[in-house]
Amino acid sequence: MSDEQKNEPEEELEVVHPPKNLKHLVFQASGGGSSQIDLEAIERAEHAMEKLSVSFNMWMEDEIDTLRKAHDGTKKGDMAGESRQALFRAAHDIRGEAGTLGFPLVGQAAGSLADLLCMLPEDASIPEALIDGHVQAICAMLRENASGDDNKTAVDLVNCLREAATRLLEAEGALDDQETEEPEESNAA
Amino acid sequence: MEKIDFSRVSVLIIDDNMHMRKIVRTLLMAFGIRQVQEAEDGATGLELFEQMNPDIIITDWVMPIIDGLEMVQMIRRPDSSINPFVPIIMLTGHAEKKRVIQARDAGVHEFLCKPISARALYLRLYSVIAHPRPFVKTTTYFGPDRRRFSNPLYKGSERREKSAILDFTQGSEEADTNQIDFDAIDAEPADTNQIDFDSIDAEPADTNQIDFDAIDAGEEEETGERVAV
Numbered sequence: 001m002s003d004e005q006k007n008e009p010e011e012e013l014e015v016v017h018p019p020k021n022l023k024h025l026v027f028q029a030s031g032g033g034s035s036q037i038d039l040e041a042i043e044r045a046e047h048a049m050e051k052l053s054v055s056f057n058m059w060m061e062d063e064i065d066t067l068r069k070a071h072d073g074t075k076k077g078d079m080a081g082e083s084r085q086a087l088f089r090a091a092h093d094i095r096g097e098a099g100t101l102g103f104p105l106v107g108q109a110a111g112s113l114a115d116l117l118c119m120l121p122e123d124a125s126i127p128e129a130l131i132d133g134h135v136q137a138i139c140a141m142l143r144e145n146a147s148g149d150d151n152k153t154a155v156d157l158v159n160c161l162r163e164a165a166t167r168l169l170e171a172e173g174a175l176d177d178q179e180t181e182e183p184e185e186s187n188a189a
Numbered sequence: 190m191e192k193i194d195f196s197r198v199s200v201l202i203i204d205d206n207m208h209m210r211k212i213v214r215t216l217l218m219a220f221g222i223r224q225v226q227e228a229e230d231g232a233t234g235l236e237l238f239e240q241m242n243p244d245i246i247i248t249d250w251v252m253p254i255i256d257g258l259e260m261v262q263m264i265r266r267p268d269s270s271i272n273p274f275v276p277i278i279m280l281t282g283h284a285e286k287k288r289v290i291q292a293r294d295a296g297v298h299e300f301l302c303k304p305i306s307a308r309a310l311y312l313r314l315y316s317v318i319a320h321p322r323p324f325v326k327t328t329t330y331f332g333p334d335r336r337r338f339s340n341p342l343y344k345g346s347e348r349r350e351k352s353a354i355l356d357f358t359q360g361s362e363e364a365d366t367n368q369i370d371f372d373a374i375d376a377e378p379a380d381t382n383q384i385d386f387d388s389i390d391a392e393p394a395d396t397n398q399i400d401f402d403a404i405d406a407g408e409e410e411e412t413g414e415r416v417a418v
Contacts, residue, residue: 037193037312052211
């Protein structure tokens with residue numbers, strides 16, 4: 001802490017205890033006592049996800065379809081406003097979902113596209129080829145079922161896209177103050 | 190020791206993505222939670238929040254009309270919200286430091302980056318239930334207390350020393366992913382003898398938590414490691 005910060009008067013604060021304590025709710029039900037992590041519950045949830053995973057490919061196709069439609073919307077000469085937002089939301093959804101659905105590389109490519117659309121100001125021009133490249137790569141990776149790092153072509157493709165996007169973001173000064181806290185482990189449950 | 194029983198806990202999931210809602214619901218039901226409601230945007234989420242007064246909210250960030258952050262800000266208004274204290278877990282594809290800090294400042298309890306895992310979600314739920322935090326009200330903030338404790342009796346190494354990190358993680362069962370340590374966000378870098386009480390309470394190590402001390406202080410620390418003394 002700097003001297004300047006130390007000399008600042010402390011802001012008045014009030015500490016309030018929430019009226020509802022969820023601890024009572026869960027411990028009454030379990031008969032009291034201290035708690036421990038229920039590894040069986042986590043295992044049950046992982047099994048439930050495995051059962052659900054039969055639908056994951058179909059879900060990814062739905063998401064890619066939404067992305068394609070949003071991309072078509074921007075092709076009609078409207079790369080701003082709602083069209084751009086729709087494309088961003090579609091890419092951002094895939095970024096969040098693809099890893100869980102077993103397509104982390106697709107998630108990375110979608111994340112790169114989402115960053116371009118989110119971090120660059122609306123009046124900044126994004127080369128159409130870069131947007132097209134992202135969308136085509138995402139579609140191709142799903143079509144080829146490129147789900148992991150063992151697919152070297154897909155890995156190289158994602159790296160190329162990410163590098164191109166980063167170069168543009170850097171050139172536009174959009175990466176200042178944008179440190180990312182990446183999770184160490186990408187665990188598709 | 191008792192296993193935590195979620196059967197009487199109610200949860201509201203707010204996410205515009207149908208598939209993600211389905212995944213989160215599936216995980217919650219497997220944990221034993223019976224009362225799960227879903228909303229597909231922030232506005233509907235607010236309506237449902239007022240109707241069902243859930244025990245916990247799990248919300249996405251990017252949503253049309255009212256996004257997750259705006260919704261959290263509305264819920265954390267003590268003068269108008271039906272339960273401004275409700276624990277909120279932000280589940281999002283955003284992982285940028287700026288976003289995490291925005292979420293913290295809006296009053297989010299826990300921040301969970303997608304992709305989601307059963308273990309990561311369980312530990313967030315466990316955290317908000319087993320380690321409830323008091324709230325702090327200032328002129329600019331209403332939300333869970335994010336200050337850290339100082340314990341003058343503590344004689345061990347400083348909280349974030351590497352040795353402390355190693356000791357803790359070596360003794361753990363498995364690593365968790367994606368968790369943010371909001372407790373730590375505002376503390377000073379050289380503040381010794383601080384104890385993260387949440388981490389000493391015998392849960393498995395949460396090795397991918399983001400330590401905001403390190404972020405704010407500009408320290409070079411491996412990201413995501415939950416640390417304890």
